Each structure stands twice: as structure tokens, then as C-alpha cells.
Amino acid sequence: MRSAAIFHTDLPARLDRLPWGRFHTLLVFALGITWLLDGLEVTLAGSVAGALKSSPALQFSNSDIGLAGAAYIAGAVLGALLFGWLTDRLGRRKLFFITLFLYIGATALTAFSWNLWSFLFFRFLTGAGIGGEYTAINSTIQEFTPARYRGWVDLTINGTFWIGAALGAVGSIVLLDPDVVGGDNGWRLCFAIGAGLGLIIVFMRLWIPESPRWLMIHGRHAEAEQIVEAIEQRFRDEGHTLAPLSEKPLRLRARDHTPLAEVFNTLFVRHRMRAVVGLSLLTAQAFFYNAIFFTYALVLTDFYNVPAEQVGWYVLPFALGNFCGPLLLGRLFDVVGRRVMISLTYAISGVLLTISGYLFQAGLLTVIEQTLAWSVIFFFASAAASSAYLTVAETFPLEIRALAIAVFYAFGTGLGGIVGPSLFGALIESQDRSNVFVGYVIGAALMIGAACVQAIWGVAAERKSLESVATPLSQVHDET
Template sequence: MATAALDTTKADSDERIYETDLPARLDRLPWGRFHTLLVFALGITWLLDGLEVTLAGSVSGALKASPALHLNNSDIGLAGGAYICGAVLGALFFGWLTDRLGRRKLFFITLFVYVGATALTAFSWNLWSFLLFRFLTGAGIGGEYTAINSTIQEFTPARFRGWVDLTINGTFWIGAALGAGGSIVLLDPQWVGGDLGWRLCFGIGAVLGLLIMILRLWVPESPRWLMIHNQPEEAARIVEGIEQRFLEHQAQLPPVTEKPLRLHARDHTPLGEVFKTLFVLHRQRALVGLTLLTAQAFFYNAIFFTYALVLTDFYGVPADHIGWYVLPFALGNFCGPLLLGRLFDVVGRRVMISSTYAISGVLLAVSGYLFQQQLLDATQQTLAWMVIFFFASAAASSAYLTVAETFPLEIRALAIAVFYAFGTGLGGIVGPSLFGALIESHDRSNVFIGYLIGAGLMVLAAVVQGVWGVAAEGKSLETVARPLSQAS
């Protein structure tokens, strides 16, 4: 087994410089039980987001009929916007804390915020209380994205990183299926129905969140984060413990051949350096990340926050049957990253990201035209969405992969937050509000215009990625983006 390679020296009286081979040792590991458990304990965040977003759509009919809330279509769109706004601000605040205080502390704090807020949503008594609790729920989920994505990428061996990241993001749709199934049962008048049904639906997330909190107790701090925060000995102890688990199961660990990193110890990265790195040093990567996240945010949130309104208002689907239409939709979204994800590591990031974005945009434009011409019934519309989002789900997941792996370790969580915030703020808040208003007009041509905007953004993103995207497949995170604390 390789040594910890922590020969510490003093560059001067105030600055510590040390060598470490820990990133290379993490990347050489085979896939094992440790990685599987890590994915389950942390990756389930996406499931929770899928649950929340689906519930917002599936219970929209019940929310409009609720004697306490009396929401209309515009209010439903506004609630979607409040959730996204919370996610944006939560990502920025908790993303900054994640890079400063550590991954582990924050994935407990953000989960606690989520559990409390989604439980309170079930007790909403009017429109404004509902909007407030949806905002706080979004803040918890937004913070989770930054802490979870950075942690998982920093533990995952480089050769698996693309497929793992996309598959985890795809679990959003397992949550969507759970939300749909829960709404089918709890909104059915023969089971619960009425005002109590939608309230119990939001309780599902709180219960799941408490179970997840227990699963996370065994997850260690990211060794890569510890390395740059003057705790190399603790980082070495964690990596040695992980390696020992593999050796106990007779796994063969190849020798480390990469040259050790030489790092300056630091306790935090000043915000001025953060923004200089994002928008000056890596300006081209910033443009790619912003474009990818904006396009997918508008595309997804515009459609998914309002799909129930399309089904009820244009196809006459009863509100308590919406959940049945979500299930095939969720299946296509989950299968896309699962089946296409390996190609992002084998064929490469640039080709696969561009292809999935372009295909999604073209298919949405075609299905939007068929919708506008009234050539689809409710089942055919759902099947069209299923095919579109088979590709769009992989595309959207790859956007998060891109912003997480193409920026330096010291600012990874905040980079995820900044581009998630910009992209979601531009595409995610505008999208649901715009589509809610377009659907309220009851004019298919107006809705088609919204679909064309989403399609155009996806095609534009495909072009930007094809020209300026980074080929990060199979490379260590430190190779893709040189650490800011790396010594010459």
C-alpha cells in the first residue's frame, strides 16, 4: 500500500507546504461497497428534489380545491418559482459554507432545513404560508446540491465519475415516481382525498429525510477538502481506512504512479479569489456551465412544474389521476442517465453532452408543434414527453457534472452554487411563471411558443458545449482543474 506521502516542510514561518498522493489513491480504487453506500446515503438528495417537484405538480388540483389555500394556475406557477428561488439562495449561502466549513457538516445542516420546511408545508394555512414553506424547502434542497455533488465527486474514482454522477442525478425520477404514487393514493377520495390528502403528501419527504439523516452518520469528511484545509493527517487516516476495507476483501490496489501534489495549507479561500477564478481565470468554462444550466433549468422547470396544468386544462385529465401520467414520464427520465451515463466516460463529455442537449431541443419543438395542432391525446403527449426526457435527463445531469468537475477543489461547492443560482434564476424562476401564464391563456399557440423557447435554449447550449466544452472523462479532478493551493 502506498504511503501517505505527507512529508511536511516550511516554506516560511507562516505557510505550510506538504506533499500528498491521496487524490491518486482515491482514483485508483475499484468500485466497492464503500462507494455504493456513499451513493445511497448522499445521492438520495436528488430523490427528495424529485419528490418535492412532483408533489407540487401532482397535487396542484387539490391545492386549487383546498378550502384553506384556494390557489389558481398563476399561484401554482408562483409556488414553483418560490421553491426555485429558495433553492437558488440556499445553494449560494450553503455552497459558500460548504467550501469554508466542510462537506460533512453542511450535508447534515441542509437536510435538517429540508425536513423541517417540508413538514411545515403540510400545515400551510393560506397562500403566503405555503409560499414561505416552499421557499425554505427549496433552500434546503439547493444547499444539498452543493454539499452532496462535491462530496460524491471527490470520493468517486475518475473512471466512474461521469456515469455515477449522471445516475445519481437520475434518481430524481425515483422521487418523482414516489411522489406520483403517493399522490395517487392520498388524493383518492376512497383512501384519504380532500384537504388532508395533499398535506400528507408533503409529509412523505419529511419522513424520508429523517431516515436519510441516519444513513449519513457513517459518511466521513472529504479527504480532498481536508487536504487543503491544513488537515492532511486526518485526510490520510480516512483514505487508509477506505483502502483497508478493500484489502480485507482481497482487492488488488495498483501502485500509485502519479507525481504527488505539493499544496499550500489554507483555512479558506477569499471571495475575491473565488470570483477571479470563476470569471477571469476560467471565464470560458464559466460560460459553458452557465449556458448548460440555464437551458436545462428553463426546459425542465417550465414543463415539469406545469405538466399537470397541461393535462387538466387541455386534455381534461382529472386532478386525482395526474399521478398515473407521471410514472412513465419518470421512467424515461431515470432510464436516460442510467443507460446513457457510461457513454459520457467512454465516448466523452463533449460529444455526449452536445448530442443529448441537441436531441432534446429538436424533439421538444416537434412535440410542441403536434400539441399546437391538437394531434396528440393525453397518452400520446405523455409518451412524447417520456422520449424527450430520456435524452433531456442525461443532458441536465451532465450540466451539474460539468460545473462540479471543471473548477478547482477549493471553490467546487461554491462554483456549483453560483452556476446553479445563475442558471436556475434565469431559467428556473422565469420558466414556471411564464408557462403558468401561457397555460392560463388556454391558447395552445401560446404554449407552443414557450416550448420553442425551451427548445432553442437547448440547441444553443449544445453548440456552446461542442465548441468550448472540457474533455474531462477519465481524468483526476486535480488534472481537470489545478488546485488554487497547489505549489509550483
């Protein structure tokens, strides 16, 4: 049977020996833009919160805004699980088109929402598209990126979330301005931005090949060989001399799928401590981010009396700090190492949030100071959150990589991301700074706890091939 064939391959080593080149830059740009879409969506949801409350058709309360955030996250959770499973079975390339089309359609429909339930439903579908994108895109980028660049590349890509956040902020400033569009049409056009951008991305992805690592596992070694040879030829044509291979070829048994029983055993028995680390990191960052960012507009409007149409201006420095964190700190994750840097960024984020939360409770911060405090906190928190996705993507075997990302994203986001926005929406509704401070302390405690888990059980995966970090399930050991 084809699925039982045993073969030797050096394709992973050949991909890891490549220097950084135009191929990688284009790949990262075409796929990494997913995080830009997510940043755009989350920012729009936050920036238009005031407009949704005053919309004649919707008239949302603060709790409704929090519920909308939770619906988006719920969709992302279920979408990640479904599409993560399909990504490992059907291939990376098919799924990053399917999930993108789902996102485009759902975010366009959001603009036509006529009541709370229609808005929640379309936000749920939008989240499902983004959740599916995370699994397909993360696994694809991991499998093409040379090992020595993997940490920095992954963190920087995740950081582009905040370029999307800045675009969403600027878009909301313009479209919510009563002198430009404003009114009920302003927030509707805001969501159309995402759909338009998504259509452009479709064309950017047409040239991207299937992951050779996925192909070889699924008995399509000849196709994988052709793709790698074509990539290597690009580098030779650009004047690069490829280093000789030093690693021993892998001996693998082809398979068409991985049974769910083996998936469960791998995730929660064989690699159970890695599962604990991944779940801790993703849960902490999901609560930390979603609780604060989905409701930051409510803090600005309810506690600092910022007009709803001006909220976007306060997102820009916040987004700058978030983008610069992974960009400037990312290289240290490859040089200093994963265990130290992940633990450090998580712990610093928690401590700084506690301090700024106390100052907020005491009424000692102006709106400018509050924005600057958030910018500094999320300089570190953005690198921390990005490293969580890096961790679950590189510490589990190739055959279940996308599903592993999905499972831990779903558990982490479900625990931290659904509860967070709903809880903070209710806390802000109380108009009591002390209640909001309690929410900040919960988020800080989760981050510090995750830092401790990573410091004790984290994997030192820096500069190592994916196959050495997590042995493929299909690997056949040579007989001795």
C-alpha cells in the first residue's frame, strides 16, 4: 500500500540549509498578512464600539460589545479545530485559501448586520475564518523557514497583527468622522475594509506551493522533491552557493492520515508536559490580550470621556509598541533562547500590568499616560503572545502540527479569550475602577504563572530543525 511505503529523505535538511532570500520574504509577506487581518478585525471591533452603541439599528450596550468579542473568539476556537484537522489531512495550501474565502465573506456580511444576533453570527463566522487561517498559515511558515531564522520570523509575523490594528484605527478615524461618513454607515464601511484587503491577499497567495514536508509524509515525495529543487534553483540563480548537507537523511513511513487516538496520545501522553506549557502560554496571553484589547475603547470612552470617533488615535501608539516588541526582541529568541526569553517577556508583562492597573484604579493616570502605559506593557506582551504560537507550532510532530496549533489555540483562547471580553465588558459596565483593576490582576497573574511554567518545562528549540525538536510520528528507526 502507498501509505505503508518506507523512504529516505533529506528534504527537511535541504530547506533548513537555505539562506534567507526573496522566496522567504515573499512567502512571509503573502501568508503572514493573516495576522494583519486579525489585527484589523479586532481593532475595528474595539474602535467602532461607541458607534455600535449609538447605531439606530443596533443600539448595543457595553455587555453586548463584550458579547460580540466573545462570539468572534468562539468562532476562532471552533474554526481552528475544524480547519486544523482538515489542514493536516488535506494539505496546507488548500486550507489557507478556504479559510481566507470564509473570512472575506463573513466580514463583508458583518457590514450588513441588522440586529444583535445577526452581528454576533457574522462575527462568529469571521472568527472561524481567522482561526482556521492561524493553523494553516502557522504550519506552512514553520515548515518553509530555515531553523536558524524560525523564532525571529515567527514573532515578527505575529507582530504584523498591529499593522492591521493601525490600519483599523486609521480607517475608523476617517469613517466614523461625522464630516466624512459617520452615522450608521461609518461602522459598516469599516468592516468592508477587511473584505477588500482579503480579496487582494487571494492573488498574493496563488504562487505559493504546498509544504514539501506535508507532501513527503503523505506519500507524495516526488512532488515534494520538485518543489524543493525549484526553490534551490531560485537561490542558485540569485548567486547563492548552498552549503553541503551534514544531517543524516530521515527514514519515514508514508501515511495518508493520523488516527485521532494517536493524535490524543501524542498530545496528552507522549508530550504531556509540552501540552501543559502550550496551554499555559496560550491561555494567559489570550485572556491578557482579548480582555484588554476588545474593551479598551470602552475604558477610553467610559473612564476618560474620549469621543467614540477619536478612539482610533489612541490605538496608534498602542499598536506601535505591540509591533516593535516582536520585531526588536524576536532575534533574541533565536540567540538567547526560547526558555529565557519567553519566561522573561511573560513575567515582565504581568508585573507591568499590575502596576499600571493600580495607577488606573487610583485615578493617577491621564488618558495619554494610560495609552503610554499600555504601549510599554504590550511591547513585551506582544513578543510573549507571539512566542506562544511559535511554541505550539514547533514542539509537536509534523503529522499533527496544524491540529496541535488548533487544539491549544482553541483551549487557550476558549478559556482566556471568551471569558476575558465578557468579564471585562461587565466590569466596565459597573463604572467602578476597582472592579476593572481586579480584571487586570487576574490577567497579570495568568501571565506570571505561564512564565513559571515555561521556565521549568519549556523546550529549547532555538536553531534546531523541526524534526529534531519533535520526532515525526512516521519516522522509522534504522535496524541495528
